Amino acid sequence: MxxxxxxxxxxxxxxxxxxxxxxxxxxxxxxxxxxxxxxxxxxxxxxxxxxxSLDELLIAVVRRRGQQTVARLGQALASPEPLRAWWRLMAEPAGNRLLVELTAAANHRPAVQAEVASLARQVRRMQTEALPSLLDEYGLDGDEFPPALVASAVQGLAFAMAYDQASGFDTAQEEAVAGIERLLDRLERGRRR
Amino acid sequence: MxxxxxxxxxxxxxxxxxxxxxxxxxxxxxxxxxxxxxxxxxxxxxxxxxxxSLDELLIAVVRRRGQQTVARLGQALASPEPLRAWWRLMAEPAGNRLLVELTAAANHRPAVQAEVASLARQVRRMQTEALPSLLDEYGLDGDEFPPALVASAVQGLAFAMAYDQASGFDTAQEEAVAGIERLLDRLERGRRR
DNA sequence: AATAAGTTAGAACGGTCGCTCCAACTTCGT
DNA sequence: ACGAAGTTGGAGCGACCGTTCTAACTTATT
Structure with a gap:
């Protein structure tokens, strides 16, 4: 103790x-x-x-990681290229790998589950709060792309790509990564504040 | 045996x-x-x-699930509303939940890992092969949205949303789901073959 | 140098694991 | 009805699990 x-x-x-x-x-x-x-x-x-206990240890892992993520997400959303910075953060291989394991571990550790869920909510809230004005800057229609959807999409896409890469699925990652980068270039270029 | x-x-x-x-x-x-x-x-x-052995059992699970998925994906991509059908298939909660667990299990079971990777490649190939003509039908620019990126995006978004829902993250899912449905409506309506 | 507190090594507990083995049971062709 | 083959119950093996405990060690203060 x-x-x-x-x-x-x-x-x-x-x-x-x-x-x-x-x-x-x-x-x-x-x-x-x-x-x-x-x-x-x-x-x-x-x-x-x-x-x-192990539960206590895992919860501490989630908390520490969560604080880092929240801080870095705040910086990213306030950076000169918010969308790109956000994407880079979410696409980090190690973080995603850890996320997979933590969420899987949470399945049969209720205490961990609660901690992960709380972190997920906090991160998602930060994103959906920042998105309306952000989407406007990027010239995207907020009705066509609801903040909740964009947040899920960024998270999900980053997750999928990081996971494919980490698992060696070899599913034409280069093409997808290049596509993302081009998309980011275009969006960041067309941004007006 | x-x-x-x-x-x-x-x-x-x-x-x-x-x-x-x-x-x-x-x-x-x-x-x-x-x-x-x-x-x-x-x-x-x-x-x-x-x-x-347990490995053998898990591999059999992946294989059976994989065959179902491949068959249903083929039907979806050939259906009257390919994009919507594809989305519905990928967004199934039970399937996604299983996918999370299998990929996590694969982390320390090399034999399972190989089987999951092989399935992922097959599914991704089906998608990227069907996508060029599909994107064209939906009036989407293939350069702007490379097939590999679209495939990753659909997979990742479905994954993220199903997972949030399953874990009770309560992250404004209704808004995201509604956004997806509206997007699908618009895309399917504008499709020409 | 002595004392007290923080920290560790290592054994021990009951429990579950994957897997093997064999005697018993069920099912089926004859 | 009988015998052979498919299938199961249940015990058992060695291994590892989380956690607790105690004696020893390390470090800081006096």
Whole structure:
């Protein structure tokens, strides 16, 4: 359990190392490989001293990742090329791989499920709030492309492409990536603020 | 193991029941819940007599599902409203849920991974082959929307929406669904062959 | 140097896993 | 009715699981 009194200065960093190790194992071998002994071996630390249970550890992973994502999404949406920055963020292979595993793990870990759902809602809200004015800047009709749909589309497309790539599906990725880049170029070029 | 000589007539049906049970458990409790004892309990059958290993069983699940999907995709792409039919097929909740679990399971089961990848390639090929003439019918520019990109987009969007729905993310799904339906209406209406 | 607190190693617990094995049961052709 | 083949129940194997526990080790403060 987390010590009740005076944790050493290195303790915070140790907890981070445990989260790093968990992500590593999860990305490399899948969520089912995230076991006490394997995470401990990867981190060289005692799991149950720093986190009370595996659920607690996984929730901490979701939370940390979520904070990073929220911060970076905010920066992306406020950047000079919001759409491109947004796309780049969502298309990151490691993040998507982790997302697959976390959502799969959440299926039979209700506590994790709640945390993932809460994060998903927050991210989606940020997007749908930013989108109306953003779509306008890009000259897109908000009726034709409802914010919720655009958000789902960006998320889903990034997810699909990252996953195909990570899994070596070899499904003509170059063509799709090139298409996206061309689309982004065109949209960013035609943007007016 | 699979009997070497004369399986009874009911044997084929029993193997199907095992696949049904596996899908059930997978959809209900996630792929990690697919264990010998649980599948046997669900099916009321002896697993290792009909399938030599869990890997073999999972591969059979992928194969059967794959054959169904390929057949239905072929029908969809040849139907009166190809785009809408395609979308409906890809957006099926149960299928997507199963796909999530299978891809997650594939992460640490190389044999399953190979089977899923092979199916993904086949499905994607069907789509990218049908798309050029299809896009033309719908009046869409093939340069602006490369077939590989459209295929990824349909797959990814369906995946994202089905997953949000299944996980109870509650991320303004109605708006996105309504947007899709309107888009499909418009595209199907403007189709000329 | 001594003391106290943070942290770890390693054993141990009950439980579940994939898979194997064999005796028993069911089904079927004769 | 009988025998052979298909199929199952249930025990059992070694392995790994999450978690708890205690004795030892490390580190910081006095």
């Amino acid at each position: 987390v010590p009740a009194r005076r944790p050493r200065t290195a303790t915070a960093e140790k907890r981070q190392r445990l989260l790093d190790a968990t992500e590593q194992v999860m990305i490399r071998d899948g969520y089912a490989a995230v076991t006490t002994r394997r995470v401990e071996a990867e981190a060289g630390l005692k799991l149950h001293y720093h986190y009370g | 699979v009997p070497a000589r004369r399986p009874r007539t009911a044997t084929a049906e029993k193997r199907q029941r095992l696949l049904d049970a596996t899908e059930q458990v997978m959809i209900r409790d996630g792929y990690a819940a697919v264990t010998t004892r649980r599948v046997e309990a669900e099916a009321g059958l002896k697993l290792h007599y009909h399938y030599g």
